[in-house]
Amino acid sequence: MKYPEKSIYFIFLFLFLGFFATAQETGDKNNVNVAPSEKFKSPDPLVVETQPLTEIEGIEVVVDSSETDTLPKKKPLLTSKVIDNAKGYRKYNVKENKIYLYDDAYLKYGDMELNAGQIIVDLNKNEAYAKGIVDSTGTYTQLPVFNQGGQSVNPDSLLVNIDTQKGLVYGSRTVQGEMNVRTEIVKKENDTLYYIYNTKLTTSSHPDDDPEYYIKIDKGVLVPGVKVIAGVSQMFFYDVPTPIVAPFAFFPMTSERKSGLIFPTFGEGSRGYFIQNGGYYFAISDYVDLALQGDYYTNGSYGFSAQSAYSLRYKFSGNFNINYENLISGQKGFSNYGRTSIYNIRWSHSQDAKASANSRFSASVNLGSSRYYQQSLDQSTTSNFLNNTMSSSISYSKTFPEYPSVNLSLTATHSQNTNTEVINMTLPTLQASVERIYPFAPANGAKKGIFQNINFQYSVNAKNEIQTVDSLFFKKEMFEDAELGFRHSIPVTTNFKLFKYLSASLNFNYTDVWQFQTVRYNDYDNALNEATIDTVSGFDRFGTYNFGASLGTTLYGTFNFGEDKKIQAIRHVVRPSVSYAYTPSFDNYYDYYIADAEGTVADYTRFNGGMYGSPGRNLSNTVSFSLNNTLEAKVRDKDSTATEPKKIKLLNNLNFSTGYNIAADSLAWSPLTMTGSTNFFDNKMTVNFGATFDPYAIDASGTRIEQFNIDNGGSLFRLTKANLTTNYSFSSKSFKKKNKDDDEEENPENQVTGGRTDDLFGQNQDFSNADAMGRNKKETKEIENENYSNGVPWDLKFAYSLTYSNPARQQELTTNSLMFSGNIELSPRWKVGVSSGYDFKEHGFTYTQFRFQRDLESWQLNFNWVPFSARSSWYFFIGINSSVLSDLKWEKRRPYDQNL
Template identity: 55%
Template sequence: MHRNNFKILFALSFTVFINTFGFSQDIPKKGKPIKAVEDDSLVVDIAVPNIEVPVLSEKSQDSTFTDSIKPKELLEYTVKYSATDYTKFNHKNQKLYLYNNARIDYGDMNITAGSITIDYNTNMVYAKGITDTVSGYTQKPVFTQGTNVVEPDSIIFNTDSKKALIYNSVTEQGEGTVIASLTKKENDSVYFIKNAKYTTATDLDDPDYYIRLLKAKIVPGKKIVTGAAGMYIYDVPTPIWLPFSFFPQSEKHTSGVLIPTFGEQNDRGYFLQNGGYYFAINDYVDLAVLGDYYTNGSYGLRLESTYAKRYRFRGNLAFRFENLISSERGFPDYSKSTIYNLRWSHSQDSKANPNSRFSASVNLGSSTYYRNSLNQINAGSNFLTNTLNSSVSYSKTFQGEPQVNYSVTATHTQNTQSQSVSMTLPTFQGSIGRMYPFASKTGTKKGIIKNVNLQYNLRGENRIQTTDSLFFKKEMFDDARAGFQHTIPLTTNFKVFKHFSVSAGTNYNEVWSFNTIKKTYDYSTRETITEDINGFDSFRTYNFSTSIGTTVYGMFNFEKEGKDPKLMAIRHVMRPSVSYNINPAFDKYYESAEVINADGLTQGELDAIQSSNNLEYSRFEGSIFGSPGRDFSSSMGISIANNLEAKIKDKDTTKTEPKKIKLLNSLNFSSSYNFAADSLKWSPVRVNGSTQLFNNQMSINFGATLDPYALDNNNARINKFNIDNGGSLFRLTTANLTASWSLSNKDKGKKKDTDNVASDNPEDVLPKNIDYANQQIGRDEDENGDNENEEGVNFYNHKIPWNLRLAYAINYSNSRRQNEISSHSLMFSGDIDLTTKWSVGASSGYDIKNQGFTYTQLRFSRDLLSWKMDFSWIPFSERTSWNFFIGIKSSILQDLKYEKRRQPDQRL
């Protein structure tokens, strides 16, 4: 029995040994070795005394446990895929099949197609559309990688090398589209194409034009470099072929050459205009250097720069210079001149600094620049500009109580007709905010005392009057005038009898002048000599004023029992006011001119000369802030402001409130009476008003001056009322009327906003500067509708959009019995869209007084899908000319154009 137990124990020990150290031929998972079993429950439960179990060494692992051949990694990224019909994986061929609305996402690559096959053995992806017996070839692949999108017929892509073959692809490159029969994707940044078309047309199935590229290299977002390239219009080849071409596609601004415009000018020969180089200096500023050259020797130079910094400022700067030569040297009509123009615009973002602001708007140069410039950019109606204005200002506010403000401004005004120039270099203005010395810190300000307030204002100027010939020369400063003006207004306001508002105040004024004069009378030549004196001098003035006014409301109702009139009521608002002003006489600042060469004159003759009015003067005459008043003035002013509104029943029966319309926006009367004057105490009555008609489409402004005094035989005013002289109560001395009317069928039946209100400025109907060669023409949006032909014209319900702007002005003068119409004119401008592609416009005017047409311009425009055709014509005047232009709308191909212009005739 003991022997049998030993055999059983030996068998169990052997079994445990085999199970512990034995392995099968299966390869275990990498990185997870199987640990040996140290103890077995069966062995522990059976006690075997006096028997020693030999310690066995750990068996070495089988060579198959760590195979020297590593498993192959199939793909670099995780492949995410989906399909509508099915996804099938072939284990034997290691291929994945996706069908119907298939989609694959692999890294930054995305492919959608009707059918996609992935070969894991070769790392190839095959994508194509599916063929339907009804729809044909549908669900074409769309290949997206990063920002690049390609829409081919089919595609083969290698996920390992990232190379691809793309068949019949359509891809957007900047503003254009590339349609290629075969494209080889070399890497993420380089594509090679063969037999391709480049176009900016919207209809890619049948583009109206394209540039055929035999071979090309595309660097997305940077450039397209091609071999031989030719222009095709509706698949018809044109003679425009280039051995190579370059299309910039950079999303950032880059430096490059600016192609000039070629043409001919009547008396200066052939020319190249607006050619040069564009410098992309950095992200904040750029510079364009442009030049013009004419075969007779004339030339021009233009520098243009634009700068901007987000949330801080933006602006542009332009300088233009032209050297003009007429005829040829040696001929009597030979002439040589230079003209220039400087423009600068700067605006500060309101969020940059709320307490300080800098702005600039500068337009200065030669007075004849726009009239004599040869550059086509200045063509059009710029020659009608009569004034050039400039302003550069900086202002700062110091918050607090009281608030302190100051500003420094440089201004420039130039009359291009008289060639006079007026400048302030600079004007300084400072002020301390309104202060209430007697008001409590809390509560409202009521009463005369609590409403007493005062301010302090300071203004300093350095004013220059010069001419165009002395502009920017040292002589322009010879007649400069400088001075300061201090003003302290002290005012208060209060109410009396509940309905009357009363204001009263006084104003202290002190002027510091650095330029005064001295007059002497030369008896021998009988002339008054004026001598300029440079040095500090000053004078002080003050005045008093008060006014009382109220508002009166009146309502006249037309509604009665049993009647429901359309006109329900008329509301009249009247604001009368009476003012009184006292201006003391400051004759202490006046003196008589010294008489020289007075030998032999009697005292009576001297007194007669001294008493002459032209010898009584103030030394502050001609200073920038004027001279103090010599005569005492005590005057009363009367004014009445009116407006009329009507309430009418609204056509919309669902509305319960009546509709309000304005009959008269304003109707004002004003005059004054001078108690201290010895004659002509009443000033003329001035009347002005305005109204709007036809749903605010027509704006009317009118004014008149009525004089109560009569005229003598010399047409001079006399101290006698006109009614006492056998005339009417008033003499109409001046009158004016301006009306502007804006008509359009686009907004008919729609509510008008403030943008559609007719302008009061007649110049709004003047022709604008139209130059097709230099403008970037935006792509027009077509209005699609049912039952339309290829031009978008709906023959069943077609409307012809049109707009018409009219301006009428008349002025009457009769101050000295001339009884004449001083000016009388009508101006008009309009456009008609005959179709969605054809547009016709005209701008002109008629001088009714002088019986002649003013500057006239006719315009014709044709939208040719990707192209734009324009024609403008000035049929008569000194600038008779025409301009024809046809070119591509896209800015990247704006140099593909044809332009022909007829310059104005040469005038000797």
């Protein structure tokens, strides 16, 4: 997050505007070489060829070396060494006592440096006059460039006193940070004080060639690198004066970051008139800043926010945002009166890879009130109200590289459902693991055989889990039901080859779970008419184990069609595998209790509800089958210079899996699951699909029965579920030759506020916010009109989701929706866009937003419109792109009705 570094106060009658500016002076030498020739020699007999100024008689005073001379020593005419040069000629006029330097003239005296087409030095007045020269085409070239004390000025001509260094500058052109300064006359009083007359200030990229706007100052004072104090100032648009006039103005011009006021936004909404985003910016240091902003509404609602960005090169960077809003609806004393407090906290921290080789810290936090995005008055979060989850993660990891290496990580996570307002947190999760150890491997050489490949590993996972609701978040009640547990795992595995082509593996896993809270089921109580459950605090544990084996291979099939064909070959890769898993029953962890008044006996384990599950009582003896497929093709490359055919994937994967439980007394076969994915349009469109097929039939009530579906008069498998998702992003550039700069751009400002990086949910609607403007405004580039000769630039994104559900033959489409977003540039500086969607199941449009954008070079015009729904609203904005004058803006909005 970036905020303006200085503030500018601009007063017109009773209007007070705040400006924020950065200042840095630069200058470019306008130098056109003219070849020297004899024609430059002056016919004046009093003008003679000269040596450098320091060698001319009379410039330096010869002092008597006699030690007995009591007369005071005369101060030299020039106190510093003078360096001069010229490409054309250097002449000394004896009668006028002047030095003439012509064509690429150069003069240096102390810290003063002057370049120009011609320089005339008056030795009587100790003055230097510089101006350009007129070339053979009549063009005024080689304009002066004056440098002193790190400041640079590009005038049409100038006159300076070499001794006092006072002077006059005519037609000055200079740059102060983002501000271009054009002054008709500058009077240099000293190194720190300049008087300016008829000055134009603008951030236009072409200040000398019909700028879009400028601020004209009649008289003012410039302190280089510090400030400009101006008299009467007036805004002009394309040289047309406007009624925006101020009796005086103050422009800080320092190159250092400065604190200052943040000018607010004014408007009217359902909560009355409001002032938004007003506050103060603190430039704390070069590494961290802070912006405090507040909102106020005439019905009594208010809000505040704190935003900070920090960065330390080669160490870390991040930003922090906290928002709080106290919202009032209705009138106090009436039934519709209500008060709601909402908040949101966002923190992003990333560590530079160079900071540490063995440790890393990162954070991505987005938490707060579940209804924050739906109820917030902050326009910068408009596009995020469709989000139904908020999540956070803060992690620290450390690696101890000594053998055997140990990886250690601590993670705090948060997951929040904004619809149910249920919050799940782990504070924290500890994960530690030791690298695999091969106790029987040879000291040197490859590991061979089943014995040498035996390896084991140890890992531990510990959690402190909390489940709460939005109303109890950050209150002591949320910690009352916290659960703590540990899980220790020791896997032992080995792998080997069978018959050269088969890969086999064996595995044994032991898991030990520690809990600090268990349950006890009491027998049925006739007085209470129920069986009660008690929570028992204290340490308890259980251990489980399982055994497994797998066998698989890889088969390759290639179909060649010939190198002269467009499709030269198709390659099919098949990876079949079969695996076996055995898990015994752990009856020793189960107890019994009387569940009802009839004396029904039921079993339970005291580890029910544990975060790592409970020991299983059912014997599992399962054989699983899987078949993985990939399909590739070799095609002739369209590029005639390519020497090799192009490889494309027809199917990224197509997987089938099922299983058979040998120990089951019924319904032993598992449903057949199919998943797959493929790409289209040069891998820009990804399609994911899946389906579930059940081999068993169902009865009239929809319950699975011990009868195959084919034996019940149906097909071999019964389709119970299917899904399809796809997304695609393409543009007019997709049909042209790819350039490295043609990558599709995302909207990071949405992600900063906790939303999507694309604009399928629309874009944020607050262009007046200084932070948003800083992110949205891009560097102005030259627009190439030839881009429009063969078509109008456009882009389109869409995402489609379809889910079919049929477990009880209801044949229902549970989801069937399309979301899309598109933009089109009608002309080089006109852009329109839309974000919307359609729910084919509910037969209605989703959140729809229209966008209109006009690039006015130095200015930006935006209009966003949500035409229907409860969030119907519009927002108009026009303002200067540059952060220097970002508060020169006009905006009008009609927010959506919060009462709806």
